[in-house]
Structures are given as C-alpha cells and as structure tokens.
Amino acid sequence: xxxxxxCINRTIGCxxxxxxxxxxxxxxxxxxxxxxxxxxxxxxxxxxxxxxxFFFRISSDVIPFASHDICDFDWQxxxxxxxxxxxGYIRRHDMRISMHPDQFTLINAQDAGIFERSRRELxxxxxxxxxxxxxxxxxxxxxxxxxxxxxxxxxARFVKRxxxxxxxxxxxxxxxxxxxxxxxADCLELHKDTGVPVLYDEFHxxxxxxxxxxxxALGGVSVTWRQCDGVPMVDYSSQQAGxxxxxxxxxxxxxxxxLFLERIKPYNCDIMLEIKNKEASAIAALAVIASEQHTGAxx
DNA sequence: ATCGGTCAAGGGGCA
DNA sequence: TGCCCCTTGACCGAT
Numbered sequence: 001x002x003x004x005x006x007c008i009n010r011t012i013g014c015x016x017x018x019x020x021x022x023x024x025x026x027x028x029x030x031x032x033x034x035x036x037x038x039x040x041x042x043x044x045x046x047x048x049x050x051x052x053x054f055f056f057r058i059s060s061d062v063i064p065f066a067s068h069d070i071c072d073f074d075w076q077x078x079x080x081x082x083x084x085x086x087x088g089y090i091r092r093h094d095m096r097i098s099m100h101p102d103q104f105t106l107i108n109a110q111d112a113g114i115f116e117r118s119r120r121e122l123x124x125x126x127x128x129x130x131x132x133x134x135x136x137x138x139x140x141x142x143x144x145x146x147x148x149x150x151x152x153x154x155x156a157r158f159v160k161r162x163x164x165x166x167x168x169x170x171x172x173x174x175x176x177x178x179x180x181x182x183x184x185a186d187c188l189e190l191h192k193d194t195g196v197p198v199l200y201d202e203f204h205x206x207x208x209x210x211x212x213x214x215x216x217a218l219g220g221v222s223v224t225w226r227q228c229d230g231v232p233m234v235d236y237s238s239q240q241a242g243x244x245x246x247x248x249x250x251x252x253x254x255x256x257x258x259l260f261l262e263r264i265k266p267y268n269c270d271i272m273l274e275i276k277n278k279e280a281s282a283i284a285a286l287a288v289i290a291s292e293q294h295t296g297a298x299x
Numbered sequence: 300a301t302c303g304g305t306c307a308a309g310g311g312g313c314a
Numbered sequence: 315t316g317c318c319c320c321t322t323g324a325c326c327g328a329t
Contacts, residue, residue, distance in 0.1 A: 008323080021325060022307060068307060103321080104308035117308065146310055180311065180320090248321085276322095306325075314317085 001231075001289070002096050002270040004055025005282045012047050014040035017059035025070055034075055037062040038082045045089055053282050055096040055233075055270045058128075066124040067117070076131050087132030096270050097138040098233055099125045107165070108145035108158035115161060122169045129172060137230030140172045141199050144182035144190065155186060159193045171228075174199045176235065179246050183210035188220050197225045201235040202260060203274070207246050214260060218267040232267070236260060237274040248274055252281035254288055261292065 007017055016037045020029060041062060048056055065071040076083070090097060105118045125140045132138070148154050162170065175191075176199040177184040184205055187198045198221040205217055212220060218232070225232045238256050240247040252275050275281040 015324085017323080019306090019324075021305090024326085065307075070307090102308080103310080106309070109309080111309095114309075121308085148310085246320090300329100302327105302329080304325105304327090306323105310320095312317105312319080314315100 001268060002055035003053060003282050003285050003289070004057065004096065004098075004270065004272045005053070005278045006057035006100070006272060006274060007059040008278055009044045009047060010278050010280070012043055014043055016040035016044055017061035019061045019064040022065065022068075022070065025065065027073055030064065030071070030073055031078065034063055034079060035082075038079060038086065042082075042086050042089070045086065045093075045095065047279070048095070049093050051279065051283055052286055053279065054094065055098075055272060057098045057100055057272060060099060060101055060125065063124065063128065066128075067120040076127060080131075083131040084133065087134060090132060090134065096230065096233070097129065097132070097134055098141055098272065099129065099139075100141050101125055103143070105142050106145040107142070107161045108154050110146075110148055110157070119165065119169075122165065122173065126169045126172055130168070136171045136228050138172065139174045139197075139199070139229070139233060140169075141174050141176050141233070143178040144175055144186065147181050151186075155182075155190060158190055162190075162194045162196065170196070174229075174233065176201050177204050177208070177210075179204040179207040181208075183208045184212050184217055184220065185210035188224070191224045197221070197229050197232070199233045199235065200269075203235065203237040203239075203246075203248070206239075214263040215266075218264045218269065222267055222269075230270075232269040233272060234264075234269045235272045235274050248276055250276045252277075252284050254284060257285055258288055258292070261289070 018033050018036055063075050101121050105121050106114055107118050109115050129138045144158055174197040175187050177187050191198050200217050200221045202214060221232050237248045238253050240249045273281050273285060
C-alpha cells in the first residue's frame with residue numbers, strides 16, 4: 001500500500017503547476033514555464049522518496065495549454081531528456097503516478113466539439129505519461145461526466161464514446177465516482193460495458209452514496225483493476241468541520257483514517273489523500289500505518 | 300507592494 | 315432562462 005498526495009508540495013517552496021494567462025501566451029514563456037515545472041516536479045519526487053511517499057498525482061498544468069489550439073510546441077522532443085530522467089527516477093523508486101484532468105474533460109458530452117477537446121486533453125495526459133516511459137499502472141482519472149437530464153442515455157453515450165478512444169488512452173483511463181452525478185454503482189455499471197477500472201473515492205461515496213460501505217466498495221472496485229492496471233487507486237478525504245458539505249478537510253483526521261484502514265483491511269490499494277495540507281497529511285498517514293504494523297507484529 | 304477579481308475549457312442547482 | 319457555485323491556486327491588473 002502506497003500513500004500519496006496531489007500535485008502540490010507546500011514544504012519545498014517551488015511550484016510544478018505554474019501557469020499563465022492565455023492572453024500572455026508566447027512560445028518563450030511556455031518553454032520557460034515548462035522548464036520550471038519539470039525542475040520542480042523532480043524536486044517534489046525527490047522529497048517524496050526521502051519521506052517514503054511513493055504515490056503522487058502530477059498536475060495537469062505541467063505543460064500549460066498542452067491541448068489548446070494555441071499550443072503547437074513539440075514539448076516531447078524539446079524536453080525529451082528531462083522526461084527520461086524524471087521517468088527513470090520514478091521507475092527506479094517504483095513510484096505510482098496518477099493524473100486527473102479537470103472537470104472540463106467530458107467524454108460523454110452531448111456536444112461533439114466538447115468531446116473532441118476532451119479527447120485531445122486525454123491524449124495530452126497519455127502523451128505525458130508515455131514521455132515518462134511509465135507502464136500502464138500510471139493512470140488518468142476522470143469523472144463520468146454530465147447527466148444532461150437523462151442518466152441512462154448519458155451513460156450509454158459514455159460507453160459509445162469510450163469505444164471511440166484510442167487504446168493508448170483507454171489503457172490508462174480510469175473513472176472515479178463523483179460527489180454530484182455518478183455514484184459508485186453507476187461507475188461499476190459502466191465498467192461492465194467498457195472494462196474501465198473504477199477508482200473508488202471514499203469521500204464522494206459518503207456525499208453521494210449508492211449502497212456501498214467502504215468495504216463493499218473496495219470489494220466492488222478491486223475486480224475492475226487487472227494485473228496491467230496495478231493495484232486499485234483510492235481517493236480518501238474527509239469533511240472539513242464547519243465548512244460546506246463536500247469540502248475537503250485541511251488536515252487528515254487520523255482517527256477517521258485508522259477506521260477506514262481497518263474497514264478496507266482485506267484489500268490492497270494505493271491511497272491518494274485529497275487533503276489540503278498535502279504532504280503533511282501523507283506523512284501523518286504513513287506514521288499511522290507504521291504504528292499499526294508495529295502493533296500487529298507485536299500482538 | 301498588496302488586494303482580489305478572474306482565469307481555456309462545463310454542468311448542476313436554484314430562483 | 316440566467317445566475318452563481320463548484321475545486322483550486324495563482325496570475326495580473328488595479329490601486
């Protein structure tokens with residue numbers, strides 16, 4: 001079991017997801033920004049290894065505007081050496097990597113143009129992971145998409161569109177139960193029609209449930225990940241006290257996390273902590289696991 | 300130097 | 315239909 005955090009490190013003082021406004025786009029600015037982001041990504045990964053954190057979500061913004069019309073820059077060739085170095089570092093340390101395109105990536109969109117832009121965005125993410133020469137256990141996670149007033153039609157459209165995607169995308173694609181539209185039961189249904197692995201989000205399942213507790217959810221998703229997909233990825237967060245329902249907590253609740261681990265004990269998975277203080281919570285979570293293993297060994 | 304509205308991209312919920 | 319919210323942090327123009 002690996003523990004990870006998404007995109008940003010708050011300790012080391014650099015930013016691997018630096019972007020800029022479309023209005024101020026220039027090829028020079030793009031190159032400079034990518035160089036900064038890759039340098040920082042490398043530093044974050046080194047920090048992670050040093051702290052036994054072997055799961056990381058890489059920001060989609062490392063290459064700003066990568067799938068936008070304005071960008072015709074061949075970043076793969078220009079930064080080939082940097083990608084090889086970083087990819088080699090990831091593989092040497094057996095790190096697990098995910099990426100998460102944002103909410104505008106909708107493969108079940110009614111509009112063909114939105115689908116096409118989403119397809120290009122997914123292509124960028126797949127190209128990125130390919131440039132790092134990572135195997136198919138490195139995943140791209142997306143939500144199912146919009147409901148558009150007709151859930152079954154929109155799920156059918158997801159299946160149809162999924163089958164239109166090239167295999168170099170689908171071999172990395174996984175879907176995640178979301179907090180508003182498509183709960184876990186729908187994702188498992190879509191797995192049946194597509195074979196897409198399902199990434200279980202514990203917090204979304206609490207906010208938008210569909211009859212699964214943590215344990216049965218893990219049981220359900222575990223069989224959707226094949227050998228070539230790696231062990232299931234799981235997103236974990238908890239509610240920020242006093243904030244709007246669905247707000248991610250600032251700091252991991254160690255007690256709640258321990259209970260979660262206990263409930264999913266029979267299953268192996270890699271856990272992504274979607275918690276705002278990032279690496280601090282990952283380190284705290286690792287301490288919990290270490291102490292429980294110690295307790296278990298001496299019991 | 301600091302503040303805060305706004306940022307490529309959509310959709311959902313509510314009035 | 316139209317408006318505001320989302321998740322999120324940082325850009326960048328206004329002051």
